[in-house]
Amino acid sequence: MKSQVLEWSEELATGLDIVDNQHKGLINFINDLTNNIDLDHKKELKYFNSVKDEITNYIIEHFSTEENIMELNNINKRFLDQHRYEHSTFIKKIGGIIETSEINFSLDDVVFFLIEWVINHINQTDKNSLNKGMIT
Numbered sequence: 001m002k003s004q005v006l007e008w009s010e011e012l013a014t015g016l017d018i019v020d021n022q023h024k025g026l027i028n029f030i031n032d033l034t035n036n037i038d039l040d041h042k043k044e045l046k047y048f049n050s051v052k053d054e055i056t057n058y059i060i061e062h063f064s065t066e067e068n069i070m071e072l073n074n075i076n077k078r079f080l081d082q083h084r085y086e087h088s089t090f091i092k093k094i095g096g097i098i099e100t101s102e103i104n105f106s107l108d109d110v111v112f113f114l115i116e117w118v119i120n121h122i123n124q125t126d127k128n129s130l131n132k133g134m135i136t
C-alpha cells in the first residue's frame with residue numbers, strides 16, 4: 001500500500017492558493033519518491049532517473065512562480081534576495097545529487113534531504129515572505 005509520509009496541512013499554508021497548490025504537488029513528488037525506496041539501490045536509481053527531470057522542472061517553475069509574485073508585489077528586496085539565494089542553493093544541491101547519483105545513490109538520503117529542506121523552507125521562508133501580510 002502507498003504511504004503518505006508527508007501530508008500538507010493548514011500549518012504549511014502561505015495564504016496564496018497558487019503557491020500552496022504547488023507545495024502540495026511537491027509533497028506528492030516526495031511521497032512518490034518515498035514509496036520507491038528499496039533495498040536495491042539500482043532499482044531506486046532507475047526510478048529516480050525516470051522522474052528527476054520532471055521533478056527538477058516542477059521545482060524550477062515553482063521557484064519562479066514565488067519569485068515573480070514577490071517581484072510583482074515589490075516585496076522588501078532583502079527578503080527577495082534571501083529567498084532567491086535559498087532557491088538557487090537548493091537547485092545547485094539537486095544538481096549535485098543528480099550529478100553524483102550514478103556513483104553512490106541512496107533514495108532515502110535524497111528523500112530525507114527533500115523533506116527537511118521543503119518543510120523548513122515553507123515554514124521559515126515562504127510563509128514569511130509570501131504571506132499576504134508581507135505583500136503590500
Ligand SMILES: [Fe+2]
Pocket residue numbers: 063066083087121125126
Ligand atoms: Fe520559496
